[in-house]
Amino acid sequence: xxxxxxxxxxxxxxxxxxxxLLGFDFEHDTRSVFGDFDSMRTTNPLGRIPxxxxxxGTTLIDSGAILDWLDQQVGPERALLAANGPAxxxxxxxxxxxxxxxxxxxxxxxxxxxxxxxxxxxxxxARCRTQAEGGLAALARLSWPADERLSQxxxxxxxxxxxxxxxxxxxxxxxxxxxxDAVSDRCEALPAFKETYPxxxxxxxxxxxxxxx
Numbered sequence: 001x002x003x004x005x006x007x008x009x010x011x012x013x014x015x016x017x018x019x020x021l022l023g024f025d026f027e028h029d030t031r032s033v034f035g036d037f038d039s040m041r042t043t044n045p046l047g048r049i050p051x052x053x054x055x056x057g058t059t060l061i062d063s064g065a066i067l068d069w070l071d072q073q074v075g076p077e078r079a080l081l082a083a084n085g086p087a088x089x090x091x092x093x094x095x096x097x098x099x100x101x102x103x104x105x106x107x108x109x110x111x112x113x114x115x116x117x118x119x120x121x122x123x124x125x126a127r128c129r130t131q132a133e134g135g136l137a138a139l140a141r142l143s144w145p146a147d148e149r150l151s152q153x154x155x156x157x158x159x160x161x162x163x164x165x166x167x168x169x170x171x172x173x174x175x176x177x178x179x180x181d182a183v184s185d186r187c188e189a190l191p192a193f194k195e196t197y198p199x200x201x202x203x204x205x206x207x208x209x210x211x212x213x
Contacts, residue, residue, distance in 0.1 A: 001026040004040070005033075005049030008198040010102050010163035011063040012050040014156050018067055020192035021150070022074050026052075067152060080152040094142065094153035098160040101135030104128040105167050132164070132171060140177035146186065158187035162198060 003026050005012030019026050031040055041047040044061045052060045060066045071079035082088040107128040111120055161184045164172045187193050
């Protein structure tokens with residue numbers, strides 16, 4: 001198998017972590033969405049990451065679809081997401097909060113790094129920030145028992161946290177949400193996380209943006 005996408009994408013990273021935790025061997029294709037866009041579109045028509053090229057040559061796109069396929073391969077006893085019932089619904093809600101936070105932080109990054117400076121919209125950045133803060137606070141209010149089996153909500157939340165701290169670091173300083181710090185500490189200590197540690201990705205924060213103006 002070949003996983004396409006760089007680990008500074010939390011969506012690529014959560015797939016990589018899941019592959020390692022489930023014992024799949026894979027190669028890592030580090031093409032960049034921005035630097036290798038035309039080439040990337042030959043793998044995924046949308047030019048997005050991650051993609052997973054499986055052994056029969058089929059290309060799976062979208063991290064959620066890839067993770068679902070992985071769970072099907074290993075069966076319900078080893079799957080990282082419950083197959084049905086309240087446990088699945090609870091897990092999906094946590095994943096939705098974590099992935100929604102990722103999307104809002106990405107929105108801030110694109111506005112600052114991609115859009116020409118004269119066209120940037122401070123009110124939109126502030127709105128994305130408010131939404132990301134809401135997602136983080138909601139996740140921090142939940143219970144994360146330290147002895148709970150590691151599952152996809154833990155993986156996605158930990159990948160989200162590392163991304164936020166690299167991209168908009170003042171949103172999630174250590175100590176603001178001790179419950180989430182514990183999630184990150186537990187996960188980042190594992191080999192599957194250490195082996196997929198993302199390269200630095202820092203979005204500059206202006207003083208006015210830091211105040212949410």
